[in-house]
Amino acid sequence: MAGHALLSASGAARWINCPPSARLTEKMPDKGSSYADEGTVAHKLAEIKLRRNLTVCNSKQREVLDKELEQVKQDQYYNSEMEHTIQEYVEQVAERFMEAKARSEDAQILLEERIDLSEWVPESFGTCDVVIISEGVLEVIDLKYGQGVPVSAEGNPQIRLYGLGAWNEYSYLYDISEVRMTIIQPRRDDISTEVLPIDELLEWADNEVRPAAQLAFDGKGDFSSGDHCKWCLAKANCKARADKNTEPLSYQFKDPALLTIDEISAILFIADQLQAWAKNVKDFAYDQALAGVVIPQWKLVEGKSDRAFKDAEAAKSALLAAEFTLDQIMKPQEMLSISALEKKHGKKTIAGVLKDLIIKPPGKPALAPETDRRPKLNSAENDFADIEMEDLL
Ligand code: SF4
Numbered sequence: 074m075a076g077h078a079l080l081s082a083s084g085a086a087r088w089i090n091c092p093p094s095a096r097l098t099e100k101m102p103d104k105g106s107s108y109a110d111e112g113t114v115a116h117k118l119a120e121i122k123l124r125r126n127l128t129v130c131n132s133k134q135r136e137v138l139d140k141e142l143e144q145v146k147q148d149q150y151y152n153s154e155m156e157h158t159i160q161e162y163v164e165q166v167a168e169r170f171m172e173a174k175a176r177s178e179d180a181q182i183l184l185e186e187r188i189d190l191s192e193w194v195p196e197s198f199g200t201c202d203v204v205i206i207s208e209g210v211l212e213v214i215d216l217k218y219g220q221g222v223p224v225s226a227e228g229n230p231q232i233r234l235y236g237l238g239a240w241n242e243y244s245y246l247y248d249i250s251e252v253r254m255t256i257i258q259p260r261r262d263d264i265s266t267e268v269l270p271i272d273e274l275l276e277w278a279d280n281e282v283r284p285a286a287q288l289a290f291d292g293k294g295d296f297s298s299g300d301h302c303k304w305c306l307a308k309a310n311c312k313a314r315a316d317k318n319t320e321p322l323s324y325q326f327k328d329p330a331l332l333t334i335d336e337i338s339a340i341l342f343i344a345d346q347l348q349a350w351a352k353n354v355k356d357f358a359y360d361q362a363l364a365g366v367v368i369p370q371w372k373l374v375e376g377k378s379d380r381a382f383k384d385a386e387a388a389k390s391a392l393l394a395a396e397f398t399l400d401q402i403m404k405p406q407e408m409l410s411i412s413a414l415e416k417k418h419g420k421k422t423i424a425g426v427l428k429d430l431i432i433k434p435p436g437k438p439a440l441a442p443e444t445d446r447r448p449k450l451n452s453a454e455n456d457f458a459d460i461e462m463e464d465l466l
Pocket residue numbers: 087091093094097296297298299301302305306307308309311312313314
């Protein structure tokens with residue numbers, strides 16, 4: 074089997090929504106990223122810690138794990154923040170395993186399990202971080218080490234496929250009626266779980282996954298752009314995405330001089346999408362130009378740069394020799410920010426020491442779509458309406 078499936082579980086949101094993207098991008102080089110490399114190290118650390126803490130190891134296996142741990146600790150991405158956040162993740166997984174053991178004493182935990190998905194998705198497989206099997210309930214857990222983008226388990230095709238594949242693989246062990254699919258993002262302090270009866274999960278697999286997977290495998294279906302494009306290797310030069318994003322430019326605005334508030338509302342919906350797409354196109358063009366491709370009417374030029382000391386120690390000596398005092402040339406020692414303290418010493422430790430000394434002032438108002446989970450802030454109009462209502466009472 075190849076190391077990476079054409080229709081991988083991690084790419085499922087993309088190929089389910091845009092089936093032909095799978096064949097379009099299959100030969101495109103994936104440059105990877107430092108975030109992905111950092112995530113790989115965090116996953117390795119998590120696996121080692123989970124094996125040491127939650128599985129039975131003989132002395133030889135323990136020795137191997139110790140060696141692997143030493144290797145992880147030498148990695149450029151390993152740091153105290155990773156140590157603390159992965160430890161928190163391990164504790165959360167342990168809690169869930171204990172819950173499963175409370176349901177059935179012989180509950181099992183499996184780590185880094187290769188899951189076969191070919192029953193629904195041609196030639197597909199994936200690796201699930203954690204599978205916990207107990208009487209009646211199967212839980213799959215996926216660690217997301219990134220902190221930039223929140224990832225919800227609700228309706229998430231990747232974790233659903235892991236749940237489905239794990240059920241298919243292990244349902245002979247127990248009578249499983251419910252599948253729990255959990256995503257843990259320890260750096261965002263976020264745990265999200267979707268719970269589905271197995272019948273509902275199978276219905277989704279048969280009605281949505283299987284037909285989309287067949288289209289994707291055959292290179293058929295319609296291109297369809299959306300949020301899923303951000304993970305697509307064709308995101309910068311895909312014609313369908315460009316067409317969709319430039320569609321509003323041909324929109325016939327009714328008022329000749331000014332946009333109406335309804336037209337502004339429609340533009341706001343695509344503004345983020347346009348911004349992300351513009352960045353993808355710019356990055357792509359930049360890489361092409363660096364590789365020697367001539368882009369008509371564009372050229373590479375030297376960018377801005379900041380001045381720097383040729384030799385910082387020599388500059389300091391020169392300033393002191395010129396009778397500047399240390400206070401005049403050095404920054405006073407500043408306390409680290411809350412996040413920096415947490416990164417260095419762990420969230421739990423800092424929360425314990427500073428429990429009553431951390432406040433969260435109200436954030437600046439931000440414009441968000443109506444579907445946003447945060448409650449609506451009171452506008453001046455609403456405040457006025459409240460006063461009127463109070464006056465009437
Ligand atoms: S960029 Fe979007 S629309 Fe284009 S192929 Fe990829 S997923 Fe499909």
